[in-house]
Amino acid sequence: MANDTLEQSGTLALIGLAFYGSSALVLWSRIIWIFVMSDLVTFCSQTAGTVFVIIGGSWLKLGTALEIAGLALAIVSYLWFMWIGYEFFWKLRTSFPHVYYAADGRRWTWKPQPNRPLQDVALLKLALLISSIGIVIRSIFRLVEQADGFFGFIASHEVFFWLFDAIPLWICTTVYCFVWPPRIIEACAERDVEQNLW
Numbered sequence: 001m002a003n004d005t006l007e008q009s010g011t012l013a014l015i016g017l018a019f020y021g022s023s024a025l026v027l028w029s030r031i032i033w034i035f036v037m038s039d040l041v042t043f044c045s046q047t048a049g050t051v052f053v054i055i056g057g058s059w060l061k062l063g064t065a066l067e068i069a070g071l072a073l074a075i076v077s078y079l080w081f082m083w084i085g086y087e088f089f090w091k092l093r094t095s096f097p098h099v100y101y102a103a104d105g106r107r108w109t110w111k112p113q114p115n116r117p118l119q120d121v122a123l124l125k126l127a128l129l130i131s132s133i134g135i136v137i138r139s140i141f142r143l144v145e146q147a148d149g150f151f152g153f154i155a156s157h158e159v160f161f162w163l164f165d166a167i168p169l170w171i172c173t174t175v176y177c178f179v180w181p182p183r184i185i186e187a188c189a190e191r192d193v194e195q196n197l198w
Contacts, residue, residue, distance in 0.1 A: 031084065035077065035081065038073070038074075038077040039074075039077070041070075041073065042070045042071070042073045042074040042077065043070070044070075045066050045067070045069055045070030045073065046066070046067050046070035046071065046074075048063075048066050049062075049063045049064065049065070049066030049067030049068075049069075049070060050063065050067060051063070052066060053067065053150070064146065064149075067146050068143065068146050068147055071139065071142055071143040071146060072143060074139060075136065075139045075140065075143065078132070078135060078136060078139060079136070081132075082132050082136075085125075085128055085132070089121070089125045092121060093122075100121045100122060101120065101121075101122060120184065121184060123179055123184065124179060124181055124184045126179075127175045127176065127178075127179035127181075130171065130172070130175045131171070131172040131173075131175050131176070133168075134168035134169060134171045134172035135168070135169075135172055137164055137168045138164060138165050138168045138169055138172075140164075141154075141160070141164035141165055141168075142165070145160070
């Protein structure tokens with residue numbers, strides 16, 4: 001989960017740079033730095049917790065608490081990322097409707113043409129939303145699984161793993177087989193340049 005936030009923050013940063021120019025660079029670099037530090041803290045917390053659980057004995061309780069705290073902080077961080085994404089797309093929609101919607105005014109214009117740029121930021125927003133929901137479902141499952149314990153009911157029944165971990169992550173990655181963000185960013189940046197030149 002640590003890399004998911006960073007990768008999707010990078011996508012939003014590229015879109016921001018494409019539309020707002022270098023003025024967005026300072027804001028996005030700060031936001032990315034915050035997410036990198038958040039990922040580092042949550043990763044270290046979960047790793048330390050796992051080590052303490054492996055050591056066992058009197059360290060078991062502390063290890064479990066560290067793992068749960070790291071997972072909870074990761075969920076909060078990712079929900080904050082989703083809020084930033086929502087705010088970004090809302091501002092993009094209100095300030096640059098000629099870029100947000102497809103060139104012909106239709107909302108969903110996806111066509112499976114891998115060599116041709118897509119001109120619909122709303123489609124990218126939908127892809128980010130679908131993948132983000134899958135990541136949040138998986139993260140909450142992992143938190144509940146850790147709270148239940150390594151040998152708890154959830155951990156000992158594989159059906160929960162498939163329903164709340166494997167399938168949501170499969171959907172998260174598969175959505176980008178159909179909607180590849182660089183195709184949309186490139187096309188929308190070109191349209192923004194054309195609109196500003198005329």
